[in-house]
Amino acid sequence: MLTREDGESVRLRSVGLGGGSDQLSLIEVEPSPGRRRRTKYVHVHTPEELAAFERSKAISAQIRGDGLSEDEKWCPGGCGKLIRRERRSCGRRWCDAVRPSWAASFRSVIHAALDAYCELYGSEAKVLQGVLTCTAEPWWWDKSKCTHPPDVPCSGPLGCRVLDSVAEEQRRLWSARRHETLNAARTAAIRQLRREGWTEEKMPSLLLWVLEDQSRGVPHLHFVLGHTTALEKAFARTFFRELKSAAYAHGLGHTSTYEKAVLEQGKYEARRLRNYVSKLASYLSKSDSAAAFLFRHSGERVFYVAPWLSAVSGVTMTIARLSRRVWAARKGLIEMPKMTAEQEALVALLLDPVVCAPNAP
Ligand SMILES: [Zn+2]
Numbered sequence: 001m002l003t004r005e006d007g008e009s010v011r012l013r014s015v016g017l018g019g020g021s022d023q024l025s026l027i028e029v030e031p032s033p034g035r036r037r038r039t040k041y042v043h044v045h046t047p048e049e050l051a052a053f054e055r056s057k058a059i060s061a062q063i064r065g066d067g068l069s070e071d072e073k074w075c076p077g078g079c080g081k082l083i084r085r086e087r088r089s090c091g092r093r094w095c096d097a098v099r100p101s102w103a104a105s106f107r108s109v110i111h112a113a114l115d116a117y118c119e120l121y122g123s124e125a126k127v128l129q130g131v132l133t134c135t136a137e138p139w140w141w142d143k144s145k146c147t148h149p150p151d152v153p154c155s156g157p158l159g160c161r162v163l164d165s166v167a168e169e170q171r172r173l174w175s176a177r178r179h180e181t182l183n184a185a186r187t188a189a190i191r192q193l194r195r196e197g198w199t200e201e202k203m204p205s206l207l208l209w210v211l212e213d214q215s216r217g218v219p220h221l222h223f224v225l226g227h228t229t230a231l232e233k234a235f236a237r238t239f240f241r242e243l244k245s246a247a248y249a250h251g252l253g254h255t256s257t258y259e260k261a262v263l264e265q266g267k268y269e270a271r272r273l274r275n276y277v278s279k280l281a282s283y284l285s286k287s288d289s290a291a292a293f294l295f296r297h298s299g300e301r302v303f304y305v306a307p308w309l310s311a312v313s314g315v316t317m318t319i320a321r322l323s324r325r326v327w328a329a330r331k332g333l334i335e336m337p338k339m340t341a342e343q344e345a346l347v348a349l350l351l352d353p354v355v356c357a358p359n360a361p
């Protein structure tokens, strides 16, 4: 069971499995095989068995639909949420019934944004990638979970985890800190560019960012900046520098440097970033730990695409979802979803092959 901040208790079906302690053993092992005793065996249920029994009762009640009114049903994701009969799922992105399609939309939106950026500049398009992390304190580590020799210092890559209480606190503060840090860095960078004589009315911004949890258990984000035009290059250089002090001022930790980002540029060329996003999306749709990740970050932004870039690409989460449903409706699998004329045009752009006029002789 997990308890959310609003006090509502929910069970993550796929996450709760394999926890070790709630695993039932198939064969009871006789503790002392030596002397045979003739006392009659009376089985006393352990708390684990009683809990498992309660769970079975709850599940069978769900399947039988006990106590449901006519227009209600259980979410097919097994998340334990009652929904209206005409709805297909509870709509919560961490739920098994929602996550795969949510991740598919996420992938379409980010891919379309990267493609749209590339199409603006053709083969010239270049992007930089950077990270923004939480800070680190020596006392944060949960030594009981360490698996390395005691003389080795703790680190995330070694498999060390921070204390649950620390992770919770960092997650609670994350959204506001991230928002303020990125804003402060951009504002300072723009001010600097103005001092250097750049007069452009529209200044660059982050193209997109994606939130992930580090293996040590606290959030961090990967951001992507355009690095194609002279203005974008000047902005990126200043933004990276300002980000360092903004992160420090707002209680966040490590940020990558401009120099390192440029060195890695070959690796993060926009078209190659697509691979990273695809991998992330398939992780988000399938993995149990991804369900836990999305659950931990319920109600928070886990990715961002610059509004101007979304407008250029035409693909938002809504459009991506509608496209999948229109595709299924055309195959006769579901009913055609309701759309505005504008949405219909965007969906048609995504689904229908571009009809080329025949070449002139
Ligand atoms: Zn659900």
Ligand SMILES: [Zn+2]
Residues within 6 Å of the ligand: 141, 143, 146, 147, 148, 153, 154, 155, 158, 160, 161
């Ligand atoms: Zn350690």
